[in-house]
Amino acid sequence: MTEIYSFALLAFTAFFTIINPLGTMPIFMSMTASLSKQHRKQTAKKATIVAFFTVVAFAFSGQVLFKFFGISVNSFRVVGGLIFFMMGWDMLQARLGHFKHTDDEDKIDAYVEDISITPLAIPMICGPGAITNAIILMEDAKDIPQKITLIIIIGVxxxxxxxxxxxxxxxxxxxxxxxxxxxxxxxxxIVMVIAVEFFFSGLKPIIQGILHT
Known part of the structure; x- marks a missing residue:
């Protein structure tokens, strides 16, 4: 029982630090500033649900998928960095999240669907760090109770x-x-700075690997 508590504490600390809800909040606010309270809530709900299933999916099959498609976590960081940079550029121009109020619910729902999946769920909430952490902790989980604990912690x-x-x-x-x-x-x-860090943290190991070979 002590091992489960220790594992749960480790998982919670790791995921909370990496996902960083408080750090995501200002970006979410900027992107949904022109939406109604109901649609902001809907966006947050969709983003977190998509992020949950993505993290859990990678926790169980991340290594297999990465090997099958020949994808590395570093490549994921590079792509995440590019997405972040484009998002940051739009925010700098005050274009991101700009949406004129309209009675056309289809257009509003389409916008909510768009930003809730990318970039909010992926890679903002569920980024390379969260995915890597999920894969590592799932491998470290010794038995089924620990694996279940990990899923619960991700949900929490x-x-x-x-x-x-x-x-x-x-x-x-x-x-x-x-x-x-x-x-x-x-x-x-800030997002553009994060993007640069993401990009070069993924690009550096790739270049080093090429030089070594």
């Missing part, structure tokens, strides 16, 4: 992420239109 962390994102709606409403645009530009710079 993503539930906390959902609650944090939903709570961000109140902050968005208080900031107003001007405040949200200023925050979007500031977060755009």
């Amino acid at each position: 962390v993503l539930l906390i992420t959902y609650l944090v994102l939903v709570g961000a709606s109140k902050i968005t409403e208080k900031l107003g239109s001007t405040g949200n645009k200023v925050m979007m530009r500031l977060m755009g710079l």
Whole structure:
């Protein structure tokens, strides 16, 4: 029983630190600033559900999929960096998340569906770090109870992420239109910096591997 508690604590600390719900919150606020409270909640729900199933899927089959397709985690980081950079550039121009209010529910739902999967769920919430962590911890899990514990912990962390994102709606409403645009530009710079770190942290090992061969 002690081993399960220790494993659960390790998994929770690792996932909470890597996913970083509080770090995701400002970006979520910027991207959904022009949506209604209901649609922001819907976006947060879809993003966390997609992230949960993606992390769990990679936890069970990550190594097999990576080997089958010849994909490395470093390649995933490079692609994630490129996606982040484009997202940060749009935020810097105050274009990301801009959506004119309309009665056309189909257009709003399409926008929510679009941003909830990419870039919010992947790679914002479920990024290379979370995927790698899930694969490693699943391999470290000695028996079925520990594997079940890992899945529960992933669910708990993503539930906390959902609650944090939903709570961000109140902050968005208080900031107003001007405040949200200023925050979007500031977060755009930060996201672009994160993108550069992601890109080169993945590119460096790839180049080193090529030089060694």
